[in-house]
Amino acid sequence: MHRRVVIVTAVHAPSARFLPDAHASLCAQTLPDGWEWHWVIQEDGESDAVRPHVPDDPRVTFRQGRRGGPGVARTIALAHADGPYVKVLDADDRLPPGTLARDLAALEADPGLGWATSRALDLLPDGTTVGFPGDPDEGPIERGAVLDFWAANDYRAQVHPATLFVRRDLLLALGGWMALPASEDTGLLLALNAVSRGWFTREVGLYYRKWDGQVTGQSSHVDPVERRARMSVVESRARALAGLGWGS
Known part of the structure; x- marks a missing residue:
């Protein structure tokens, strides 16, 4: 398998x-010698x-398919994930320089880690950024810790799923x-956290764009009946x- 980080992006017209x-x-990312990225x-x-809007770049693969939502689009994109690691990047978000190298270094250094996350900042329409209070300390996240925090804090995790970097086989x-x-x-x-330990990096690893058309900003996303079911x-x-009791 290629020594490649595969970035997976779901996109729709807006x-x-x-x-x-x-x-x-x-393009601003740097990886260790022998490694490359494929989007x-x-x-x-x-x-x-x-x-x-798809960049003309040999490192980019573009595919289309039946509508099913972002989860379906990302999952079908795994058919083209020809590397040991998968990085999530939503179409409207950006990675700060150094993000891929830090994620890769964390998992390469410890085979017992299944995934990595990092600090996220909201990217506002005027170009300013806003952080989130309560980021965990940098380091490993033990199995079950995300679920415990999420259940105790109105279904909000202490790490952002849009920053996920994960071993392809585990995914x-x-x-x-x-x-x-x-x-x-x-x-x-x-x-992932139910079956494997993770890692959190305190350095910013995502600019999470806030804009009127984003899916998480729609009223249907916070419908209380559907939210409880989800x-x-x-x-x-x-x-x-x-x-x-299965674990990586």
């Missing part, structure tokens, strides 16, 4: 205009609106992202995995 910014942030962009649908073993209309990335994060299945899956 967010396609941000792809050049995401690409620029990837797989998977459109959630088959429109004519996304392809014009595939868990079936990719959850088949949910939202919170599919949180569901994956809790499942959180119930997310928690049940994580606890079932933990109960099996």
Whole structure:
């Protein structure tokens, strides 16, 4: 298998205009000698609106498919993940310089870690950034710690699932992202932490863009009935995995 970090991005028409910014942030990354990155962009649908924004770069693969939401798009993109590590990057977000190298170094140094996350900053429309209070200390995150924190804090994890860097084999073993209309990335994060230790880096590893069209800003995302159902299945899956005693 190639010594390659595969960046997986789900995109739909409204967010396609941000792809050049995401690409620029990837081009600013540096990796150790012998390593490279490959960006797989998977459109959630088959429109004519996304392809014009896809960068002309041999390191970029663009695919389209039936609509199913971002989790489905990311999971089907794994068909083109030809490296041992997968990094999540939403189409409207950006990676600060050094992010990929730090994530890679953490997992290469400790085979007992299954995944890594890092600090995230909201990127506001005026270009300013805002942090989140309560980031954990830098270092390992023990199995079950994310679920415990999430359950005690109104279903909010102490680390951001949009910063995820994960071993490809572990990601595939868990079936990719959850088949949910939202919170599919949180569901994956809790499942990963149910079976493996993770890592948190205090340095900023993501600029999380805030804009009017983002999916998490829509009223349907916070519908209380659906949210309770999503959180119930997310928690049940994580606890079932933990109960099996399987680990990496």
